[in-house]
Amino acid sequence: MTAKNIKVYRDLMGANATWAAKTRRLLEGERVAMVNLIGSPGSGKTTLLEKSARHLKKTRFAVLEGDVETTRDAERIQKLKVPVSQLLTGGACHLEAKLVHYALKDLPLDRLDLVVVENVGNMVCPAEFDIGEDAKVAVLSVAEGEDKPLKYPLLFRESKAVVLTKLDLLPHLDFDLKACLEYIRQINSAAPVFPVSAKTGEGLKEWAGWVLQLK
Amino acid sequence: MHEFSICEGLVRAVRQEMKKHGAPAGSLRRARVVVGALHQIVPENLEFAYEVLVRDTEAAGSRIELRVVPITAKCGACGWTGTVTPPVFLCGACNSGDLELTTGKELYLDNLEIEQDDG
Numbered sequence: 001m002t003a004k005n006i007k008v009y010r011d012l013m014g015a016n017a018t019w020a021a022k023t024r025r026l027l028e029g030e031r032v033a034m035v036n037l038i039g040s041p042g043s044g045k046t047t048l049l050e051k052s053a054r055h056l057k058k059t060r061f062a063v064l065e066g067d068v069e070t071t072r073d074a075e076r077i078q079k080l081k082v083p084v085s086q087l088l089t090g091g092a093c094h095l096e097a098k099l100v101h102y103a104l105k106d107l108p109l110d111r112l113d114l115v116v117v118e119n120v121g122n123m124v125c126p127a128e129f130d131i132g133e134d135a136k137v138a139v140l141s142v143a144e145g146e147d148k149p150l151k152y153p154l155l156f157r158e159s160k161a162v163v164l165t166k167l168d169l170l171p172h173l174d175f176d177l178k179a180c181l182e183y184i185r186q187i188n189s190a191a192p193v194f195p196v197s198a199k200t201g202e203g204l205k206e207w208a209g210w211v212l213q214l215k
Numbered sequence: 216m217h218e219f220s221i222c223e224g225l226v227r228a229v230r231q232e233m234k235k236h237g238a239p240a241g242s243l244r245r246a247r248v249v250v251g252a253l254h255q256i257v258p259e260n261l262e263f264a265y266e267v268l269v270r271d272t273e274a275a276g277s278r279i280e281l282r283v284v285p286i287t288a289k290c291g292a293c294g295w296t297g298t299v300t301p302p303v304f305l306c307g308a309c310n311s312g313d314l315e316l317t318t319g320k321e322l323y324l325d326n327l328e329i330e331q332d333d334g
Binding site: 001002003004005006007008009010011012013014015016092093094096124125127128129149150151153154156157183185186187188189190 | 217220221224225228232236238244248253254255301302303304305311312313322323324325326327328329330331332333
């Protein structure tokens with residue numbers, strides 16, 4: 001018995017990439033921008049969306065909520081009278097392009113300018129998957145510690161912007177804001193950072209302004 | 216544990232390639248996979264996923280072999296090229312963050328090692 005090697009070269013993200021490309025064509029045709037919010041559970045992604053809505057009034061937007069279980073987040077968004085679709089992954093730690101593509105087809109895309117996707121709370125896996133978005137955005141709360149960008153570099157490298165949430169908690173924490181900004185710069189010098197507080201409203205207008213220019 | 220999602224695609228590709236090349240069940244020794252260092256893939260998790268997912272298929276008994284490609288980049292400011300080590304993505308010469316990554320994002324099934332009769 002001998003062994004022979006067969007050269008194959010097969011891209012393992014191929015199937016996901018195909019769906020992501022399909023989604024890009026769909027959204028381009030409808031002139032809709034898509035943002036993919038990624039951050040840990042409890043980083044404040046849903047609250048950020050709730051409080052940003054007021055500043056996004058000029059645009060017609062919808063939300064796709066990715067969760068492992070429950071429709072609680074979608075119910076929160078529904079109260080804002082914004083079209084929302086809940087995606088339940090049933091255990092999977094991230095959204096994949098195919099699931100997002102089918103969810104988009106259920107939205108009234110011809111009457112929208114923007115879709116915001118709230119990915120499953122997780123800083124690792126969602127960073128690996130292209131879902132056809134225009135921009136991934138890393139959401140990090142100051143309660144999580146300034147070294148998180150160093151621990152999850154792929155997310156911060158892949159993101160086109162970073163939102164630092166819960167800024168109002170700073171006086172109660174030892175969070176080193178300057179160090180955090182420097183870590184983000186080292187990983188991704190092109191990404192703007194938006195420090196915000198959903199409680200006081202600080203920074204939300206600037207963050208929403210950045211989202212609006214994606215159109 | 217996104218390794219399982221990735222591995223599902225891998226096992227599908229392995230089985231399709233075996234069929235295409237007429238490799239009989241049980242003849243596959245190794246599936247060699249190339250992974251860019253930018254991917255957060257834990258080799259042990261991928262190996263475990265592979266072992267589970269090839270069970271009861273024609274690829275059962277084969278092993279996965281990973282080759283990791285380092286992250287390299289070209290600096291847009293000074294033209295430097297070299298290796299980048301996360302979490303710092305800065306030019307090794309001028310410290311600029313204007314880097315274009317040239318390798319490190321690979322993720323593909325490279326080749327299959329198949330046993331064959333000499334006769």
